[in-house]
Amino acid sequence: MKKPGEISRRTFLKGMAAGAIGTAVHGTFAAFADDTASSTSAESSALPGSQSYDIINCDVLIIGSGNNALFAADTAISEGRIVTFVDKGPYRQSGVTGMSWDYFLGQNHSVPIKALADTSVLENAEAYTRAWEFIDKKNKHNRFVYEVNHGQTLPDRDENGHYIPFLTEDRTQGQFLRRHKDFALVKSNVNVVDQTMITDILINDGRCVGAMGLHLPTGDFKIFRANAVIMATGGCTNIYGWRGVSSVTNSVTDNTADLDMAAFRHGARIINSEFANYDVMSVYPEGLSTAFGAAVCGDAQEPQCILDKDGELLFDLNDERIWTDRSFFCRFMAEQIDVHGRGTENHTIYINLGNYEPRYGNARNIPLLAKFGVDVRSEMIEGEPEMFEHGGSPICDAKMMTDFPGLFCGRNYRSGSGIMNNYYTGTYAGHCAAEYAKNNPVSEIDFSPALEEYKRLHEIRTRSCEDSVRPHEVRLAIQEAGYKALGPYRTTKSMEESLAQLEYVRQEMIPKMVPADTSQVFNIEWKHAIENYNLLDLAEMSVRASLMREETRDAYVRGEFPQIDDENWSCVIACSIDGDQMKLEKATYEDFNKMREG
Ligand SMILES: Cc1cc2nc3c(=O)[nH]c(=O)nc-3n(C[C@H](O)[C@H](O)[C@H](O)COP(=O)(O)OP(=O)(O)OC[C@H]3O[C@@H](n4cnc5c(N)ncnc54)[C@H](O)[C@@H]3O)c2cc1C
Known part of the structure; x- marks a missing residue:
């Protein structure tokens, strides 16, 4: 039965077909369920929560608004598409770009990208080649000027207010491209829906036709219908341990792999989940630890500040690779700590800045730390390898499209x-999605998956059980398991222990996970509980892929297989779902590209 003022599914579908981009329709699931053959009114009236939803009509939907999203938006807009950003956090403050952190801007970065495009079998070489060619035509690789104009570069001023250039032959220094977000808003064909967590993608007949999720301040359900969807939800490092007040990462806490894992649960193959990247952040005083806003860091740019437990330089600074090869830097550090016993009993090393003039992000924290009685120039303070990037994302073809037509990943x-x-893959993904949206407009949509997602989310919020566990306890258990297995030094034993712990979380903790509060309004425990499913899947596939890869590669060392083995492992490992099990297989981009292009 349809109550006055409610929209029936049929009316709603008609409305959608006619709806203009950017328009929103409001409805209730009660009416929606009434009209769905398999649902009875009894079922609909039993639905928990507000039962209302908004449907937002989009052309190109970009999930996330970090710099990957912004680069994608730039191209899509310039090709005449209308872009809607949806972001879990507040627009401008979210993502890595939302952080106040300095950033080295190199002019010549396009050289390694070109090399990658030409040679790599481990990266998507075909997509990189096309991205390179596309950008060559579009911007002539003028990334330097572009980024200087969109960031907060050259921040130093002399006494007359003139900037003091920190310019070497090929680079300058400044902050992330935060003004990029302001520039995007000035354009007329851009919409922003923020503080909205996408929890699932909308798939009809194997094609992605949108996404859905929760508006966090109200708990309202939102459905986005789109001609093309770009996922740009960043790397998820929240699976790596916990220290004081944060996981052992300086990256974005809202990035919990929600989109990657939603795509995975629908059948997309996730690759590269075994890979991560690390640097060293101070972890003292507790509470200011592993946060770029309050710590000092030593990484491949500042290895002269990193000492071992005895106060000796950890790195051989004469070795060129320490300065130029991030992965080598991480592997060397891992071996020094875990094989040569040069770490402390807390598995930490030390940072000491001495007389060195560090980059802005570190320099500005020196007086801050002094307020806490810590002098980073004269004292050795504990630092730890922390995970600042993680690799897991869906495999893409040469047009940046995932296993699901309509779903792109930048x-x-x-x-x-x-x-x-x-800059390369985001910009190019924006172009590919724009073309796809133009040539493949969505007409009718079956919205019934949205009802299923609505039920799933509200079951998580309203469930009850005896011996319940709180979402943060589940998260800590996942992070503990991730820390055991996913650091820069990994052993079979630590990974097997980690898998056993993750299995315990899946079987024993997740079914008993109950938020303390059933409110729909800014219910952080509800949000955390939803995210925990994604963290658990990501952690498990990362450990499984890492266990399968019997070699050392990229930024981590495998204890039992300390050499890089190109003969057997020049491939990606793709994780997909097979029944309720994870299936891991070797895959190549080349095969995927050939298959797609027929
Ligand atoms: C502290 C730090 C320093 C770095 N320094 C440098 C550097 O100097 N040079 C360099 O080249 N690189 C650096 N990097 C790496 C680089 O900055 C990042 O890789 C890049 O900014 C990531 O951009 P992104 O758009 O992919 O992700 P992000 O900027 O993290 O954006 C992801 C967005 O997705 C949103 N989101 C997540 N989940 C959802 C969801 N379910 N629904 C809706 N929205 C969602 C988030 O809110 C966020 O806004 C650094 C990284 C970090 C963390």
Whole structure:
């Protein structure tokens, strides 16, 4: 039965076909369920929650609004598409770009990208080649000027207010491209829906036709219908341990692999989940630890500040690779700590800045730490390898499209992304999605999967059980297991222990996970509980893929297989779902591209 003022599914579908991009329709699931053959009114009236939903009509939907999303939006807009950003956090403050952190801007970064495009079998070489060619035509690789104009570069001023250039032959320094977000808003064909967590993608007959999720401040359900969807939800590092007040990462806490894992549960193959990237962050005083806003860091740019437990330099600074090869830096550090016993009993090393003039992000924290009685110039303070990037994302073809037509992923790099890769793959993904949206407009949509997702989310919020566990306890257990297995030094034993712990979480803790509060309004425990499903899947596939890869590669060392083995492992490992089990297989981009292009 349809109550006055409610929209029936049929009316709603008609409305959608006629709906203009950017328009929203409001409805209730009660009416929706009434009209669905398999649902009875009894079922609909039993639905928990507000039962209302908004449907937002989009052309190109971009999930996330970090720099990957912004690069994608730039191209899609310039090709005449209308872009809707949906972001879990507040627009401008979310994502890595939302952080106040300095960033080295290199002019010559396009050289390694070109090399990657030409040679790599481990990256999506075909997509990189096309991205390279596309950008060559569009911007002539003028990334430097572009980024200087969109960031907060050259921040130093002399006494007359003139900038003091920190310019070497090929780079300058500044902050992330935060003004990029303001520039995007000035354009007329852009919409923003923020503080909205996408929890699932909408698939009809094997094609992605939108996405859905919760508006966090109200708990309202939102459905986005789109001609093309780009996932740009960043790397998820929240599976890596916990120290004081954060997981052992300086990256974005809202990035919990929700989209990657939603795609995985629908059947997409996730690759590169075994890879991550690390640097060293101070972890003292507790409470200021592993946060770029309050710590000091030593990484491949500042290895002269990193000491072992005895106060000796950890790295051989004469070895060129320490300065130029991030992966080598991480592997070397892992071996020094775990094989040569140069770490402390807390598995930490030390940071000491001495007389060195560090980059802005570190320099500005020196007086802050002094307020807590810590002098980073004269004292050795504990630091720890923390995970700042993680690789897991869906496999993409040469047009940046995932296993699902209509679903694109701008993040397609082994150890995460980085601004340079985002510039290429994000910009190019925006072009591919724009073309697809233009040539494949969505007409009718079956919205019944939205009802299923609505029920799933509200079951998580309203369930009860004896001996319940709180979402944060589940999260800590996942993070503990992730820390055991996914650091820069990995052993078969630690990974097997981690898998056993994750299995315990899946079987024993998740079914008993109950938020303390059933409110729909800014219910953080509800949000955490929903995210925990994604963290658990990501952690498990990362450990399984890492266990399968019997070699050392990229930024981590495998204890039992300390050599890189190109003969057997020049491939990606693709994880997909087979019944209720994870299936891992070797795969190549080349095969996927050939299959797609027929
Ligand atoms: C502290 C730090 C320093 C770095 N320094 C450098 C550097 O100097 N040079 C360099 O090249 N690279 C650097 N990197 C790496 C680089 O900055 C990042 O790889 C890049 O900014 C990531 O951009 P992104 O758009 O992919 O992800 P993000 O910027 O993380 O954006 C992801 C967005 O997705 C949103 N989101 C997540 N889940 C959902 C969901 N379910 N629904 C809706 N929205 C969602 C988030 O809110 C966020 O806004 C650094 C990274 C970190 C963390």
